[in-house]
Amino acid sequence: MSRYIPTIGLETHAELSTSSKVFCTCSAEFGGTPNSRCCPVCSGLPGTLPVLNKRAVEYIIKAGYVMNCDISRFTKWDRKNYFYPDLPKAYQISQMPRPVCLAGKVRINVDGEEKDIRINRIHLEEDAGKLVHDEVNRISLADYNRCGVPLIEIVTEPDFHSADEVIAYIEKIMLLLQYAGICDCKMEQGSIRCDVNISIAPKGSSELGTRTELKNLNSLKAIARAIEVEIERQEELLDNGEKVVQETRRFNEALGETTAMRSKEDAHDYRYFPDPDIPPIIFTEEELAEIRASIPELPEQRVARYVEEYSINKKDADIIVGNKKICDFFDEATAAYNNPKAIANYIIGELMRRINLGEADMENLKFGGAEFAQLVEFMQTDKVSQANAKTILREMIENGGSPKDIADAQDLWIKEDNDLLAKVVDEIIANNPKPVEQYKNGDQKVFGFFMGQANKTLKGAASPKAIQEYIRKKLSE
């Protein structure tokens, strides 16, 4: 057991999914040929004038609402000055000194325990470009496609005490941002990036220790590991009577260690001053109310609705809502076939199982919710057996297509062939006198044996109900 308690604060950068950049009309989409999505404004040429993207402002206000912030009716823009080759203007336009969203909170759940994480503020700024370092030719290349992509920074109070809490929080805000439709949250594309502040103090101490900052972590795995490694490093220092130095550190994922990047002494003086090109904004109550009303249904409301309207249990509803893509798929399926419970069961039991096995992924699914719903309906109405439904689903995952066409092509329908059913079951009963005896002596469990044998031979040619009825009839003769 450690003698120390860690205290962690988080700054999360989220790229907003507007179609254009925050101060010009260039595409804000990820990727593209280097420097193909730039104009004089976002590449910082002199004499250009930025024009604020209204959508980006709406999005940050939505972010504030979904994280329960107070929304300031007044906001202004400042220049944050620093020189770095990925920033051609040599300043970033930011709301940092006067954020729109203040004092929010986000509820997390770790191992069944609920906890509120306080949000200090959320502000809007512009993203910088990307540098590509070519180690072989010893040159660095600059790609300005990302320059000017709208970025919100969500800053928490130091309310976390473990990596698990941090991960639960990031997963929660990603879900909120996705459901609100303001960020795609693709960590692998850098849409979400985190800076983590960590300090440790002896248990029972009322003072916080000296903190270090870990910069630009961009996967949940890296964040969890970096936090654990940095806590261990600080504990070792204090145990050896040494001091933690306030500095920014980098996490090396391959080596599993953090190394110093820069100390407090080289901290930037950003010389903030009001940007003369962009006027302050004053929102009216009507404007704010309109934005608030346009926020789609959020995760918690969806869970509640599924439990209440569809009678799906809370655990299953949490699983479906926990992934926006699956949730949208579920809604689509339910719209096509009004049997939410059966659809939820088959999504969780079969589709998600295939996804977890790596056989399917929601990004590249070759069929929609409506096709999936048709398959569930075939099972529910005894047109296709469970085993054959799995065959059909496998075919849909691999090659797409409708369940009906696949069942036709591969002859997978239940035929209700009563002659065949009678022949197969009669044979099983004749060949297994001992289980028949057991059943007649009151052992109900052997019934499953007969079902299993019949299913194996019939391969879906008769419905489970018909098989069951026929076996029961024969056994009671």
Ligand SMILES: [Zn+2]
């Ligand atoms: Zn531009």
